[in-house]
Amino acid sequence: MGCLLCGSGQLDRISLNRSFGVDILECSGCGFVQSEYVSEAALREYYNRYYRVLLTPDIMETLRHKSRAQAQAQLTYIETLLPEEKFVAALDYGGADGELAKALLAKARSVYVSEVDPRYAEVLKREKEFVFLEPEELKAPAFAGFFDLISLSHVLEHLPNPISALDEFSRLLKKDGYMFIDLPNEVEMLKRVDFQAKGHIHYFTKESFRCMVSVHGKFEILEIRTCNHSVEEYIASGFRMPEQHFRHDTPNGTVIRALLRNSRPECRSEAKFKNVFNTSDLLDHYSRRILVMHHEIEALRKEKNKFEKNCKEQIVEQENRIEELKNLTGSRGERLLNSSSPALPPEGLDRLVTFIQKIKSDVYPEPPSETHRHITRQMLERLLLKYPLAGTTRVLDIGCGQGLALEMFEERGLAVTGITLDDEDLSTCRLKGHTVLRKDQSFLEFDDESFDLIWCRHCLEHSIMPYFTLSQFYRVLKPSGYIYIEVPAPDTASNHQKNKNHYSVLGKSMWRELIRRTGFQMLETMDISLEVPSGNDMYWAFVQQKPPADRN
Known part of the structure; x- marks a missing residue:
């Protein structure tokens, strides 16, 4: 395997790509940062199963609210550089929620949009303002030289081979057609604090992007800059600084923004890059990796058996709890x-x-399912996006299972403690290095006002006395702290009320009333609907806040 830009085989490991399980490498020759090979099939599987599964109307509106400001800033950039241009056909490739495509209607008579994420694609297909095209449809000869403008907003970093992708975009564009590109300027964040956004395969700086366009040889860079908040500001904020889309020119900004022109054939330089993905070498490389990983897993399994055999203090802890x-x-x-x-x-x-x-x-272990993994990630991201939790230092995960939410909170640098009553869940979490205690949610042995945020997902229905249990949540939460509660609805296809350790599968109005009586201020109620093999299912999510302390 060699560098995508210069072909050098001298690549140094920076980190593990947490989205794809491959190494992130830096070329010692030209400095380009790329991941090991990710196939098109693996990429499709990632978007189908792991990238974004849940798109409720509430989540969609939150995402669109953020995207509208970004789209308007991007349109302003295009109009500033091309004030007189009016396009016949524009393509927004990787259109996500469609906000940029809508904004481009101000510059183009017809707007087309394409998206590989199946959840976003379903949303885009319902839109009437533009035409949705499957990525495969764009390969048809009819679309060669069809578009005046192609926009790529945070797309190139997701593609296995961005140089090959530039070939395809050049084919789709008319001679002297334009390409607008936004992509993250994240190499410094990756190298300093291992910051990784989901699904990114390649990592750019303004200089490395300029080099890639030059190596490719089919585009002329008309203008390039960095914008939004600066990398330094973003790192200092703990990656919670709100987007600043209308900071159009920021030194070392977190977004690289460029306008390119498709060169006429006679002006194109010959591409200098090499095909660095040799199939035989890749198979050898990954075969060795699998062998190493197999033995690492075996070593962990032996450690697990040793841990379980020698963990007598767990039995003592349980006996003390009974006492x-x-x-x-x-x-x-x-x-x-x-x-x-x-x-x-x-x-x-x-x-x-x-x-x-x-x-x-009645207590049983709860290994994380894919459905619960995706719902947990979506709701956790939504909570941290919508509510001001920047000062949060302590999180309590009630009924933490085998550490699904614990991992996600720790990824964001939050100090989180989990509680569970199941031995297997406790052992699994501790093996992963999480801070987890054996405690009953109704008898929380923590000091008053100990936590800034409580996460209680699919646990409160296991309480035989939920009103009392809620009072304990209230006691250990700090004033102005937040609590997220998610519970299953009764009488759905899943029949949650028949689960042997579900004791309080109540109606929504009863949950709201108990939460109100406890003293929490209700901020938001959400319905999470999903399909299960037996039919329709429903969860209810509640976001509350403990009132501020009385300063009198």
Whole structure:
């Protein structure tokens, strides 16, 4: 394998590409940063299964609100450089939510849009303002030299071979047609703090992009700049700084923006690049990688068995927990018995302990499914995008399962603690290095006001006393802190109320009322509908905030 630009085989590893599981490499000759080979089939599988699965109306509107400002800034750039141009046909390739395509209607008589992400594609096909084209349709001879303008907004970094892609875009453009390009300026962020956006294969600087266009030889760069906030500002903000789309010219900005012109055939230089993806070499390379990974997994499996065999403290911890429940008539129970509230007799507490012991066998491990992985990522990203959590330092994941949300919070640099009652989930999370405790959600042994954010996804329905459980969430959450709760709806095709350890599968209005009584301020309620093999299913999500502390 060699450098995509200069063909050099001297490539140094920078990091692991977390989207595709391959190495990210830097050429020691020209400095270009690329990932190891990702096939077209692997790319399709990634977009079909992992990139973006859930697009609810609420999420779509949030994304479009962000995209409109970006699209207007991009249109302003095009109109500034080409004020007199009016296009017959424009193509927005990688159109995402369609906002840039809509903006281009101000410059083009007809706008076409193409998108490989199947979720976005379904949305775009319903639009009436432009024509949707499948990527395969663009290969037809009829589209050769068809377009006056092609826009690529954050596309090239996702393509396995951007140079081959430039060949195709040159074919689709008319002679002297224009190509507008936005792509991230992220090499510095990658090298300094291992910042990686989802689905990126190649990583550019303004200089390396300019070099790639020159190496390709079929386009003339009319203008190139960086814009939006600066890389330094973005890193300093913990990658939470709001987009600044109308900062059109920022030194070392986070976005590279360029306008290219398709050169006439007689003006084109001969491409100097080499085909660096040799099939035989790649098979040898990946075969060795699989062998190494196999032995690493075997070593981890042995460590897991050793850990489980020697982890006697877990049994002690469980026994102590049982003893603590039995001793509820101790100091805390004494307060109950001696308070002015109605008496709670010791035999009543004994019966409660006996009942909790009886249903303990209902607890089961919960390995993450693809459906829950995608919903978790979508809702977590939506929460962090919509609500001001920049100051968040402590997160509590209630009912953390095998660490799905824990991993996503840790990716964002947040200090997160998980709790669970299942032994297998506890062992799995600890093997992954997560901070996880064996605790019951109704008996949280944390100090008051300990957490800035509580994440409780598909756990509250397991409580036999959800009102009391909510009161404990309220107690350990800091004033002005946020809590995300997601629960299954009753009477769907999944029959969640029949699950053996679902004790509180309540109606939406009852959940809203219990949350209100607890003292939380309801910010948002969302319906998450999905298809399961047996039919339609529904989850309800609630975002709440604990009121600020009384300053009087």
